[in-house]
Structure formats: structure tokens, C-alpha cells
Amino acid sequence: MARSLDGLVLSPVADQAPGQVGxxxxxxxHEHDGRIWAEYEGGDVIRGHLVGTREGDRLDFRYVQLKTDGGTSSGHCVSTVVELDDGRLRLEESWEWESQEGSGTSVVEQPPS
Incomplete structure (x- = not known):
């Protein structure tokens, strides 16, 4: 199992569609005893939260976010934690909106130091 996510800051490696994370x-x-949660913001997202569980290198969580246009959206994501050759962590994600149509994949990772 890869090391803990607790206290790590990660960001997407590519932009998604407008109104989504980028x-x-x-x-x-944050991580404690198999529970994970995070706060996020930036770009088209004013404030977002995710909460879920971790079992080994698999994360399973739900997310909700407030966008700059005043709209809200929510969904479900399953991610795999991958340790890169240089020691940084990456999450390879498969997500699906629950508040609207759409699904996809994305990658978030620790920025290079």
C-alpha cells in the first residue's frame, strides 16, 4: 500500500470541461483509519469537499462542489493510488456525476518539488 494521503496537496494534470476541476x-x-476527506478549490470551483474510504490503494468517495457560476454539482469517484518513480503520489480516477449527466477519467498528483 502506498503511503498516507494525509496532509498532501494534489492537483489535476489536465483541465476537464468548463465548470469542473482543472x-x-x-x-x-486528509486520511485516518481508512477514512479519507479533502477540501478543494480553484479555477471554476469556489469550494468543494469529498469524503469516503480507502482500502489498500483504492479510494471510494463522493464529492460535492460549488462553482463560480453559483451552481452546485455532486458525484462518485473511485481512484487508485500510484506511487511515481520520484516518490510523488498520483490518483488515477474514474468518476461519474450524480447531479447531472456525464462520467470520465482524470489524474491528480502531487506537484513536483
Whole structure:
């Protein structure tokens, strides 16, 4: 199992569609006893929260966010934690909106130091 996410800041490696998270979004993760949660903001997202569980290198969580246009959205995501060759962590994600149509994949990772 990869190391803990607690206290790590991760960001997407590519922009998604408008109104979603993008390269300017920053996620601050927390982890304790198999529970994970994070706050995120930046780009088109004013404030977002996610909460879920971790079992091994698999995360399963729900997210909700407030966008700059005043709209809200929510969904479900399953991620795999991957440790990169340089020691940084990456999350390879499969997500699906629950408040609207749509699904996809994304990657967030620790920025290089």
C-alpha cells in the first residue's frame, strides 16, 4: 500500500470541461483509519469537499462542489493510488456525476518539488 494521503496537496494534470476541476484546482487530502476527506478549490470551483474510504490503494468517495457560476454539482469517484518513480503520489480516477449527466477519467498528483 502506498503511503498516507494525509496532509498532501494534489492537483489535476489536465483541465476537464468548463465548470469542473482543472489545473488551477488544489485538493488538500486528509486520511485516518481508512477514512479519507479533502477540501478543494480553484479555477471554476469556489469550494468543494469529498469524503469516503480507502482500502489498500483504492479510494471510494463522493464529492460535492460549488462553482463560480453559483451552481452546485455532486458525484462518485473511485481512484487508485500510484506511487511515481520520484516518490510523488498520483490518483488515477474514474468518476461519474450524480447531479447531472456525464462520467470520465482524470489524474491528480502531487506537484513536483
Amino acid at each position: 489545473t488551477r484546482t488544489r485538493f488538500t487530502y
